[in-house]
Amino acid sequence: MTFVIFLHNIYPPLTLNIPNVSNLKFGSNSLTIQITDQIQIDHFSFIFFPSSSASLLLLQNTLTTMGFSSFLGRLLFASLFILSAWQMFNEFDDTGGPVAKELIPKLTVVRRNLSSKLGVAVPDINVRPVIASTIFLKGVGGILFVLGSTFGSYLLLFYLALSTPILYDFYNYRPNKPEFSLLLSDFIQSTALCGALLFFIEMKYLITRKQIRKKTPKAKTV
Known part of the structure; x- marks a missing residue:
């Protein structure tokens, strides 16, 4: 050590x-x-x-204190996703819940942009499976992240990579509009969360690699 x-x-x-x-x-x-x-x-x-x-x-510090601090940090970080998923799950119904009212206009803009870029009519996106997938990624990913799983961080990272440019589409507004500043701030915060997840994934990889090196016996030279 x-x-x-x-x-x-x-x-x-x-x-x-x-x-x-x-x-x-x-x-x-x-x-x-x-x-x-x-x-x-x-x-x-x-x-x-x-x-x-x-x-x-x-x-x-003590190994016990470090372990508890690490767990507490993961818990506080993942609570943002877990509590949001729990709220969405309780409000989920045949229409997808109240969040569908906010998500439908965003998906409509995405569909129009894709249609104009590809030159092909993109069909309407069913918002209910999208919300169900969001609940799964945020809930399961958050719980696994608290437990220290790298797979959980990948789930959260996948959710942020898909949802951030859709929900916080500041690029669809002019800079003098009030929505531009609000959405840009939320967009930057989401990218910061992505950076924290990437840092966690890299640290887990480095720790695992060091543990493997320690367990691997060195060959004795004759």
């Missing part, structure tokens, strides 16, 4: 006596410490050295 300590204005040089520590590596403004797997990490916080007028910050 490796930790990086950031040192600021260290002078004179510090001598650290830490048990169960090996492979001390000094950088220009940092110190990398590799700790054996058997050590129990209890708590790290700000440590001040008055004699050298320096502060040492160790960027690591």
Whole structure:
């Protein structure tokens, strides 16, 4: 297990006596410490050295706290999708619910734009299956994301990629219209959510790859 300590204005040089520590590596403004797997990490916080007028910050909390913080972060993030899906599910009826009144004009504009671009008459889009699919993607994707599943993040990302340019079509309004600013703001927020999901997917991939490397035994040279 490796930790990086950031040192600021260290002078004179510090001598650290830490048990169960090996492979001390000094950088220009940092110190990398590799700790054996058997050590129990209890708590790290700000440590001040008055004699050298320096502060040492160790960027690591307890493993339990980190696990809970990660779960809480995923829960807060996914609550945006889960609560919305729950509301849409409760209001879902033969017409699709109240959200259909907002979605039908948007889909109509999409159908007209596709017809003009393709030169082919695009049939009317049934809004009820669209809303049912939205409930599935937001609800199931949000729950799986809370559980730490990469597949859940892909479902949410797929929903955002399809719905964002349709629901927040600021490009269909002139900049001097009030709808332009409102829709553009919502569009940017949705793209920010896409960025957070992409970050989560990449971090999961990197962590999994590191775990595989650790489990793979190195071949001994004769």
